[in-house]
Amino acid sequence: VTTHATVVVQTGCVNVPWEAAIGAENLGSLGEFGLIDALSAWLPAGPRTLVGIGDDAAVLAAPDGRVVATTDFLIEGRHFRRDWSAAADVGHKAAARSLADIAAMGAHASGLLIALAGPPDLPVPWLKEFVSGLAAEASRAGAAVIGGDTSRADLVVLAVTGLGDLAGRAPVLRGGARPGDVLAVAGPLGHAAAGLALLASGVRDDPLVAAQLRPAPPYDTGPEAAGLGATAMIDVSDGLLADVAHIATASGVRIDLNTDLITNGGSTPELTLMLTGGEDHSLAATFPPGTELPPRWRVIGEVVDGRGVTVNGAAYEGQAGWDHFR
Amino acid sequence: VTTHATVVVQTGCVNVPWEAAIGAENLGSLGEFGLIDALSAWLPAGPRTLVGIGDDAAVLAAPDGRVVATTDFLIEGRHFRRDWSAAADVGHKAAARSLADIAAMGAHASGLLIALAGPPDLPVPWLKEFVSGLAAEASRAGAAVIGGDTSRADLVVLAVTGLGDLAGRAPVLRGGARPGDVLAVAGPLGHAAAGLALLASGVRDDPLVAAQLRPAPPYDTGPEAAGLGATAMIDVSDGLLADVAHIATASGVRIDLNTDLITNGGSTPELTLMLTGGEDHSLAATFPPGTELPPRWRVIGEVVDGRGVTVNGAAYEGQAGWDHFR
Numbered sequence: 001v002t003t004h005a006t007v008v009v010q011t012g013c014v015n016v017p018w019e020a021a022i023g024a025e026n027l028g029s030l031g032e033f034g035l036i037d038a039l040s041a042w043l044p045a046g047p048r049t050l051v052g053i054g055d056d057a058a059v060l061a062a063p064d065g066r067v068v069a070t071t072d073f074l075i076e077g078r079h080f081r082r083d084w085s086a087a088a089d090v091g092h093k094a095a096a097r098s099l100a101d102i103a104a105m106g107a108h109a110s111g112l113l114i115a116l117a118g119p120p121d122l123p124v125p126w127l128k129e130f131v132s133g134l135a136a137e138a139s140r141a142g143a144a145v146i147g148g149d150t151s152r153a154d155l156v157v158l159a160v161t162g163l164g165d166l167a168g169r170a171p172v173l174r175g176g177a178r179p180g181d182v183l184a185v186a187g188p189l190g191h192a193a194a195g196l197a198l199l200a201s202g203v204r205d206d207p208l209v210a211a212q213l214r215p216a217p218p219y220d221t222g223p224e225a226a227g228l229g230a231t232a233m234i235d236v237s238d239g240l241l242a243d244v245a246h247i248a249t250a251s252g253v254r255i256d257l258n259t260d261l262i263t264n265g266g267s268t269p270e271l272t273l274m275l276t277g278g279e280d281h282s283l284a285a286t287f288p289p290g291t292e293l294p295p296r297w298r299v300i301g302e303v304v305d306g307r308g309v310t311v312n313g314a315a316y317e318g319q320a321g322w323d324h325f326r
Numbered sequence: 327v328t329t330h331a332t333v334v335v336q337t338g339c340v341n342v343p344w345e346a347a348i349g350a351e352n353l354g355s356l357g358e359f360g361l362i363d364a365l366s367a368w369l370p371a372g373p374r375t376l377v378g379i380g381d382d383a384a385v386l387a388a389p390d391g392r393v394v395a396t397t398d399f400l401i402e403g404r405h406f407r408r409d410w411s412a413a414a415d416v417g418h419k420a421a422a423r424s425l426a427d428i429a430a431m432g433a434h435a436s437g438l439l440i441a442l443a444g445p446p447d448l449p450v451p452w453l454k455e456f457v458s459g460l461a462a463e464a465s466r467a468g469a470a471v472i473g474g475d476t477s478r479a480d481l482v483v484l485a486v487t488g489l490g491d492l493a494g495r496a497p498v499l500r501g502g503a504r505p506g507d508v509l510a511v512a513g514p515l516g517h518a519a520a521g522l523a524l525l526a527s528g529v530r531d532d533p534l535v536a537a538q539l540r541p542a543p544p545y546d547t548g549p550e551a552a553g554l555g556a557t558a559m560i561d562v563s564d565g566l567l568a569d570v571a572h573i574a575t576a577s578g579v580r581i582d583l584n585t586d587l588i589t590n591g592g593s594t595p596e597l598t599l600m601l602t603g604g605e606d607h608s609l610a611a612t613f614p615p616g617t618e619l620p621p622r623w624r625v626i627g628e629v630v631d632g633r634g635v636t637v638n639g640a641a642y643e644g645q646a647g648w649d650h651f652r
Contacts, residue, residue: 050392051497054576056430056561057396057488059497062388066376070383071397071439071487073477104382113397115441115485149485151399159441159475159485161397162383171377171385235382250380 027127027152028120035116035127035150042131046144048110048165058147060111060163068164068171070101076155084199087126089213090156091133097237098162099141100217100281104235106172106226107164109143109219114160117153133214134160141219169226176231177251177286183301184293185284186221189240189262190270193277217281221296225285228293233285239276241316244284244301245309254306255286256313261300272318275311353453353478354446361442361453361476368457372470374436374491384473386437386489394490394497396427402481410525413452415539416482417459423563424488425467426543426607430561432498432552433490435469435545440486443479459540460486467545495552502557503577503612509627510619511610512547515566515588516596519603543607547622551611554619559611565602567642570610570627571635580632581612582639587626598644601637 024030030038040053051059060067074094076082085093095112102109114134118127131145138145143162177183188211195212203209217235225233232247240257248255262274286303287293309316350356356364366379377385386393400420402408411419421438428435440460457471464471469488503509514537521538529535543561551559558573566583574581588600612629613619635642 051431051499055497055499056427056559057394057433057490059431059492060393060395062391062393065388065391067386067388067393067489068383069386069437069439069487069489070473070475071441071485072475073441073443073483073485075443075477075479075483078478101382105377105385107383111395113395113487115397115399117399117401117483147396149396149398151401151404153401153404153483157399157401157443157479157483159397159399161395161439161487163393163395164383166385171381171383173377173381233382 024124026120026124027118027122030124032150038127039131039148042128043135043145046111046146049144049146053145053147058111058113060146062165064165064167066166068102068105068107068166069161070098071159071161072097072101074158074160076157082156085213087129088133091130092137092214094158094160095134095137096215096217096281098160099137099143099219100235100237100283102162102164103141103217103219103222104233104283105164105166106169106222106230106233107166108223109138109141109162109164111146111163112138112143112160114145114148114158116148117151117157119154120152122156167223172226172230172233172285174232174234174247174250177247177253177255177303178231179253179303179305180289181231181286181303182289182291182299183244183255183257183284183286183303184297184299185236185282186296187218187282188280189236189282190273190277190280192279193273212279215279215281218283218296221283224294225283225297228287228291230285230287233283236280236282236284237278239278240284241275241309247284247286248307248309252307254304254308254310255301256304256310257301259312261298275316276318350450352446352450353444353448356450358476364453365457365474368454369461369471372437372472375470375472379471379473384437384439386472388491390491390493392492394428394431394433394492395487396424397485397487398423398427400484400486402483408482411539413455414459417456418463418540420484420486421460421463422541422543422607424486425463425469425545426561426563426609428488428490429467429543429545429548430559430609431490431492432495432548432556432559433492434549435464435467435488435490437472437489438464438469438486440471440474440484442474443477443483445480446478448482493549498552498556498559498611500558500560500573500576503573503579503581503629504557505579505629505631506615507557507612507629508615508617508625509570509581509583509610509612509629510623510625511562511566511608512622513544513608514606515562515608516599516603516606518605519599538605541605541607544609544622547609550620551609551623554613554617556611556613559609562606562608562610563604565604566610567601567635573610573612574633574635578633580630580634580636581627582630582636583627585638587624601642602644
């Protein structure tokens with residue numbers, strides 16, 4: 001197919017009903033406008049959706065007078081494999097990546113935009129399951145899919161934009177940690193990375209594999225942390241060491257991790273994965289000393305004078321995380 | 327490169343200053359965090375940017391209490407070619423696609439999020455020129471780049487999210503056209519398509535080629551039309567016939583185009599391109615009869631009872647527009 005090829009679209013066909021979409025076999029026979037109509041039928045509007053899928057742009061309520069916004073790629077072969085992930089898993093993960101970023105600002109997610117490119121032979125059932133997963137994960141965070149874009153590509157390329165509302169609070173940034181604060185985490189550490197290692201060795205049926213294929217970030221702990229006075233917060237997507245280092249750098253402090261607190265006496269998954277494994281989308285936050293933390297927040301370290309991240313007071317020797325270009 | 331390969335990121339390297347980025351040769355040597363830091367140095371915050379590039383998410387002022395949101399792909403080989411478009415052109419076009427959608431709702435653009443994937447050998451000067459073009463186009467619409475994401479891909483893949491503010495007005499949707507309304511357009515028709523044909527035949531130095539490589543949508547005519555009481559509006563991205571058909575379908579009316587008014591007696595670019603050429607990102611809107619239109623809005627047709635789009639009262643025989651999957 002050549003670039004910019006002119007192709008036939010009968011003007012009378014722009015509103016293919018989604019029942020017709022079901023008759024279509026794949027993305028190619030469904031077509032761009034068929035896909036848009038199918039998405040609009042498959043995806044319910046949310047309480048804050050003022051204008052949803054199908055116009056030039058969506059309109060979302062932003063009662064706070066500010067909007068929190070983030071965008072994340074999910075690219076086949078880099079962030080997921082279609083032979084490992086079911087379509088619904090891909091939908092969950094695509095949504096989770098952006099929704100966790102919204103939570104890490106202390107905000108409630110309200111809307112998602114989904115840019116979806118794929119090959120013409122992508123089956124319609126795959127698309128429908130993908131969209132179900134996307135909508136289910138959005139709903140778990142209190143958000144609705146409000147719009148998107150479609151195009152053709154050799155691989156499935158997803159770019160998901162998350163929008164959220166701060167409900168009157170200040171956003172929790174990376175730069176507010178102060179010496180004396182405690183570092184706490186909500187959600188698992190190293191599970192997704194352990195699951196990836198299992199997948200690579202051929203294991204499919206394991207809860208850690210499920211944690212890799214379908215991470216379940218504790219979204220509501222983000223606004224909870226903001227309400228408790230969190231001084232800094234981040235989504236643990238690249239690995240605990242790497243992400244806590246972002247807080248340390250932005251705040252101009254040193255953060256010391258305590259491995260006894262991290263493993264809580266256990267050893268599964270192993271400490272290296274807990275320190276460096278990404279993709280759990282748990283939340284790490286610093287809180288003023290003496291903050292009473294609810295059970296889901298586990299203290300794992302402290303903020304002290306200095307720079308960087310240390311483990312039990314010493315420099316960590318090894319790989320700290322993930323860089324997409326290296 | 328294998329999927330999910332664990333790679334070394336020293337935690338001390340997460341804040342590479344952008345001067346260091348200039349020393350890097352390409353995206354691979356710059357690295358993910360180097361790119362983020364470079365973007366944050368290259369891209370100025372806007373008046374509505376409350377939290378910009380570098381945290382988990384951006385925070386944008388939304389004084390209206392609603393936010394208009396849209397996302398659009400720009401994929402190398404489908405939407406642009408690096409041997410035809412300068413990097414700055416790609417930046418302008420990537421921004422324009424989303425910004426025109428915001429304008430077509432009657433809104434003022436306020437923020438852009440840019441998801442950028444590319445090959446490791448993408449040169450840093452290309453990136454810098456791309457970002458300059460992106461920022462210049464955003465600024466022309468009154469918006470700032472507030473965040474984004476980066477990843478690796480074999481081709482340059484861009485997904486741009488535009489955010490905007492309605493300034494207290496109702497959004498102008500596709501479904502409000504009524505019989506008796508006039509159809510008017512602001513901006514050129516067929517120029518980008520004519521430019522594409524010239525490029526394909528080897529011509530480089532022509533204003534129509536510039537219109538293809540760097541469309542310049544008349545953003546402020548969107549809010550202007552909303553203020554004048556426009557009943558429906560759309561961004562002309564797929565071609566006039568195809569996009570006006572969206573208004574006709576959503577509104578349950580017929581729209582009749584008048585070719586004398588469209589060509590205004592002239593013949594350049596030819597009528598077929600004016601009716602079917604995409605990518606100009608002009609705005610088409612319907613207005614109640616008797617609306618006094620400012621000079622940039624040219625009446626080219628009328629809304630009547632019926633369904634679909636006609637040209638001089640008759641069905642149009644031929645290709646109407648563009649579908650990415652056909």
